[in-house]
Amino acid sequence: MVLRLAFGPRGKALEQGGARRVALHGGLRQRRSADDSRQCGTDHWNLQLQATQGRSPRFKCRYDEPRTQLSDLPTDFAYLQYFSQSHAMTNLDWSDLKHALAVADAGSLAGAARQLGVNHTTVLRRLDALEASLGSRLFDRKRSGYEPTEAGRAMLAHARHMADRVDEIERQVLGQDRELTGRLRVTTAFVIMEHLLPAPLADFARAYPGIEVEVTENAFLVDLSRQRPEVVGQSLAQREADVALRLSDQVAEHLVGRNLGLTQCRVYALRDAPELPQSVQPLKDLVRDAPWVAFEKDQQNRIYDRWMRVQMEGANVRVRVDIFNATAAMLRTGIGVGLLPTFMEAKHPELVPVSDPIPELAAPIWILSHPDLRRTARVRAFMQHVGDALARQLGAA
Structure with a gap:
C-alpha cells in the first residue's frame, strides 16, 4: 500500500476545523503536482494526525525501501508510533495476538503451547505471522527464553487491553443467558466422569441453575452432527449429545473444541x-x-x-x-x-x-462440540467454564 501525506499548494498543510492536520489515506492516490503530495511505500493506514502548531509537517522517505520506518519521521510525528500500532491492532488476527500474549506470559514457545493446548510449531507460526504483519521484531530469542522487544512491549500493552475487553464482552453475553432453561447433553468416558468432572460440573450447575446437564457415559465418540450416519436421507435427526469430553489422540475433523491438556x-x-x-x-x-x-x-x-x-x-x-x-x-x-x-x-x-x-x-483430553452449536449460549458457557476448570486440573497434575 501507499502512505500519502496530503499537502496544500506550496507545501502548506491542509486545514480542517481550524487545526493543522496531515491526512494519511490507505491506497493509491493520483498525484496532481509535486507540491500536492509526497508518497512512499508502507503499510495501510486510515487515520488523521495533528501536526505541531507553527511547524511545517515534514516527511523523509527512502524510496529504495519497501516500507517506511517510524524512525524516518521527524519528531513532530513521534506519536505516530502509538496511533499506528493502535490502528494496526484492528486489522490483525486476534488469534495471533493471543499466541503472542501466551509467549510473553510463559517466556517460551513450549510454555505457551501448553497454556493454549496447541503444538509449539503452531505458536511459532502465529508469532512469525504477527511479526510479519507489523513489520517489526516483537521478541528477542535468548537462551533464557523469549523476551519482548520495545516494539513487543508496546504491542503487548494494547493486546492485553484488547483481551480484557474481549473477556468483558464474553462475560456480559454469557451473563445475559444465565436464566436460560434447557437441557445440555454431555457424553464422556466413565473414567473422566468419576475422576475429573464432578467438581467442575457441580460448579457449573451452581453458576447456571437454569441449565439441566445430562451426562451419559460412552467410551467412544458418539454422533454430534445433525444427521446420524444410519439415517442418511433424512434432513434432520436428533443429536445424541451437545458436548463431548474425550480422552483420545484422534478427533474427527468436523468437530470444534479445545485440547485441555495431556494425560500420562x-x-x-x-x-x-x-x-x-x-x-x-x-x-x-x-x-x-x-x-x-x-x-x-x-x-x-x-x-x-x-x-x-x-x-x-x-x-x-x-x-x-x-x-x-x-x-x-x-x-x-x-x-x-x-x-x-x-x-x-x-x-x-x-x-x-x-x-x-x-x-x-501421553494423550490429550478434548472438549468438543458440533460447529452448529458453538455459538449456543449454554454450550459456550459449559465449554468455557468446565473446560477452564479441567485445564487447570490437568495442568496441576
Whole structure:
C-alpha cells in the first residue's frame, strides 16, 4: 500500500476545523503536482494526525525501501508510533495476538503451547505471522527464553487491553443467558466422569441453575452432527449429545473444541501384593514377567488398545476388560498389573506405580462440540467454564 501525506499548494498543510492536520489515506492516490503530495511505500493506514502548531509537517522517505520506518519521521510525528500500532491492532488476527500474549506470559514457545493446548510449531507460526504483519521484531530469542522487544512491549500493552475487553464482552453475553432453561447433553468416558468432572460440573450447575446437564457415559465418540450416519436421507435427526469430553489422540475433523491438556499413563499393581512388583521396573521386564490385566484384543479405537496389541505380544494376560475403571477394580484384587492414567492415583491409594510414565501413551483430553452449536449460549458457557476448570486440573497434575 501507499502512505500519502496530503499537502496544500506550496507545501502548506491542509486545514480542517481550524487545526493543522496531515491526512494519511490507505491506497493509491493520483498525484496532481509535486507540491500536492509526497508518497512512499508502507503499510495501510486510515487515520488523521495533528501536526505541531507553527511547524511545517515534514516527511523523509527512502524510496529504495519497501516500507517506511517510524524512525524516518521527524519528531513532530513521534506519536505516530502509538496511533499506528493502535490502528494496526484492528486489522490483525486476534488469534495471533493471543499466541503472542501466551509467549510473553510463559517466556517460551513450549510454555505457551501448553497454556493454549496447541503444538509449539503452531505458536511459532502465529508469532512469525504477527511479526510479519507489523513489520517489526516483537521478541528477542535468548537462551533464557523469549523476551519482548520495545516494539513487543508496546504491542503487548494494547493486546492485553484488547483481551480484557474481549473477556468483558464474553462475560456480559454469557451473563445475559444465565436464566436460560434447557437441557445440555454431555457424553464422556466413565473414567473422566468419576475422576475429573464432578467438581467442575457441580460448579457449573451452581453458576447456571437454569441449565439441566445430562451426562451419559460412552467410551467412544458418539454422533454430534445433525444427521446420524444410519439415517442418511433424512434432513434432520436428533443429536445424541451437545458436548463431548474425550480422552483420545484422534478427533474427527468436523468437530470444534479445545485440547485441555495431556494425560500420562503408568503401570500399577496392588500395594504389598507378594507376587507382584512393588517398585518401578523397566517396561520390557513387566511385560515378560508379570501377570496382566489388559484391554480386549479386538479393540483398535484407542491409543491404549493399539499400544497393547504391539507391546504385549506374548504377555501373561489373566483378565481382559474394556475400560480403565474395570482395570482398577481388577488390580485391587491383586490378580496382576495393569495400565491406568495417572490422574486416577488420588482415588486409589491401594495401588502403587511400577513403571515410569509411558511417553507413547501421553494423550490429550478434548472438549468438543458440533460447529452448529458453538455459538449456543449454554454450550459456550459449559465449554468455557468446565473446560477452564479441567485445564487447570490437568495442568496441576
